[in-house]
Amino acid sequence: MSREKDFQTINESIKKLFLAEYPTSRIKVNAQNKLIMIDGQMYRFSITTNLDYRKINLKKIQMKSKKGKLRSKNSKRILTKIAMMATVAGIGAAVHLTSSLNEKDTVSQVTTEYTSAVPEKQTIPYTIVIEQEKPKENDLEENTITLFKEIVFTDTLGYEKKQETIQEFGNFIEEYSKRYGLDYNLNVALFTQERSNDRSNPNYNNVGQITELLCGEKITAPVYEEEKFIGMDKIYILPKCYDNYPLEALETMGNFSEFSNLEQEKIQEAIGLKKEGYEIYRLTDVKNTVSLNIKVSCAYLSYLINKQQNLVKGLASYNMGYTRINEKVSEEEILRGQVTEADDPNYLNNIFRYLTKEELEKGFTIQYASGEVVHYQIEGMDYEKETEHSIRR
Amino acid sequence: MEDTFFLDTTEGSIECRVITNLYSEKRKKHYLVYEYVDEKNDDLYVSSYDPEDETNTLNDVSDSDELREVTELFESMM
Structure with missing residues (x-):
């Protein structure tokens, strides 16, 4: 031989x-x-x-x-x-x-x-x-997030909303924050900002506010077990048109003549990606199943942070879209609330307002797919200043 | 027989071992993938080159997109 x-x-x-x-x-x-x-x-x-x-x-x-x-x-x-x-x-x-x-x-x-x-x-x-060695404390790469705009901490209602987030969804947030190398406290604040407060709202279980815009996006996120990289999760959400069809029938449904050409293309793409190891989901399942919703939201956030190679831009992309947060948009503009085309230019501050002073002082730690572990220190604001409505925590 | 060479840089001379050559149709560029003979460093290295260049210059691949494409090209050759 x-x-x-x-x-x-x-x-x-x-x-x-x-x-x-x-x-x-x-x-x-x-x-x-x-x-x-x-x-x-x-x-x-x-x-x-x-x-x-x-x-x-x-x-x-x-x-x-x-x-x-x-x-x-x-x-x-x-x-x-x-x-x-x-x-x-x-x-x-x-x-x-x-x-x-x-x-x-x-x-x-x-x-x-x-x-x-x-x-x-x-x-x-x-x-x-x-x-893969666990990085020592002094080996962590340090980065700084400067708060250019005052954080208006939440009032009692906001505090209660955050506590509900922790009680109802905290287990899943913790599980998937660890899985994708994200910061638990930051994610609790993000999901508190995103989710509906109204239990009668049909979108109540859509904690991460996943929308149709995510359909057809090839989401890949690094997976960690006990802080060690073990592989990648790959996720694809089918177009909304597939919501009423069984997932098991995906590969056997024929040529999908009732769907538009673009929708058919996306479904064919999903069939191909499934063979490459992608997890394929229906949009309705992602929006209505809490555990899956938080999993996909965290995977998507990790995907964006890694794609942007930057926590601030990754967070902003989650709300404003990846293409809007291009290289011409600076961290400072985002943190100053100057991305005016966005629905919520103050998105980051609106997340941070749900954090406690102690959580802000602690900063955030993110594990990147490259193997880097970056600790973000928060500075630049007198966040000891509390509004008359905020409570001591 | 494995090919080895010395890479002369501003930081000194490093003995290297060739892994493979690659050619990108998209960028119309040649690349050399190599490793250090000193096995304490396990990383792979890539440089671009011009086969017609008689000075044997190896160039940096500093663009992250290009580096990613070369990695994908290398993976496709495996």
């Missing part, structure tokens, strides 16, 4: 292993360079083993850029015109241990060297460990 075919087999075996662990993820393997990509995130892998277990260790890496002059007697060959894969490294540089699935789909240790005969197979349990 040629070396290339050897590596192809190893790549496929390792890919199968990871797909068993991350069934909805996009996995690419390059065994000769000990690289794995899971949903677009790159890792180096190494395998440690003993008689009782095998551990595949993953370390998250980045692709960076450098400039300089290349110096080598093989420079002409290296800087070729034709894109080609690097020649296979020697066996010694390759993965020493591989695994392949036997007929019963269990993991078995096959060989330690490609040139040696395949020994008798034995089944060994395995675990996949993603190496």
Whole structure:
């Protein structure tokens, strides 16, 4: 068997292993360079083993850029015109241990060297460990949000609304804030600002005020477990026209002749995305199921914060739309309430008014998909000043 | 046989190992993907280059969109 075919087999075996662990993820393997990509995130892998277990260790890496002059007697060959894969490294540089699935789909240790005969197979349990150190306090990147406009803290009614948010929805807000690396206190304030106070309102369960505008958006958000990155959630909401049809019938409904061309396109897109591991939801379910609503709202917020690479712009985008908060709009304009085309130019202050002084002093911590953990310190305002209507908390 | 080279930068010389070459049809640019031989640094590096350039200059890919596209191109080659 040629070396290339050897590596192809190893790549496929390792890919199968990871797909068993991350069934909805996009996995690419390059065994000769000990690289794995899971949903677009790159890792180096190494395998440690003993008689009782095998551990595949993953370390998250980045692709960076450098400039300089290349110096080598093989420079002409290296800087070729034709894109080609690097020649296979020697066996010694390759993965020493591989695994392949036997007929019963269990993991078995096959060989330690490609040139040696395949020994008798034995089944060994395995675990996949993603190496990610918890950032130390002084390693956190610090950032500042300057309050250019006075916060008018809420009155008694506002305080009660916030307490209701915590009592009724706090569990889900906590769960999904942790899942997507967001700040719990900030999210409680955001959902308090967003949600309806009127229980008789049919939109009452739409805590995050998800609208039709989100239909057809490919939402991807990094997922954390105990503050360690474990993968990506991918979410797609079907157009409103699909609300009265069963989700189970999505792939079998024919050519959807009762829908417009654009609606049909979106539904076809959803069918394709489902195969790529996207979670597909109906708008009506997202608006009316509280847990799903908070999940999608938090995922969408994380998606926007990561897309904007900025908490203030991410928050503003949640209310005003991503395209409105483009690179020409500054953080200061947002915080001064100067994005006048928005329905609520004072959106950020309207969220902050539900925070306590202590919560503002503590600041917010956000985990970005890049691996950065950023702590935002709030400054610039005398927020000790309380209005005559605010209460001491 | 693996290809290695020295990258001469303003910070000194670094020994590198070639991972692959890439070509972007969209940007009409060539890229070299490589890693440091010193395994303490696990990251991958990418630089753009002109095959006709005899000075063997490797250029920075500083634009984040371009870097993202190169990463996607690399993934598609895996």
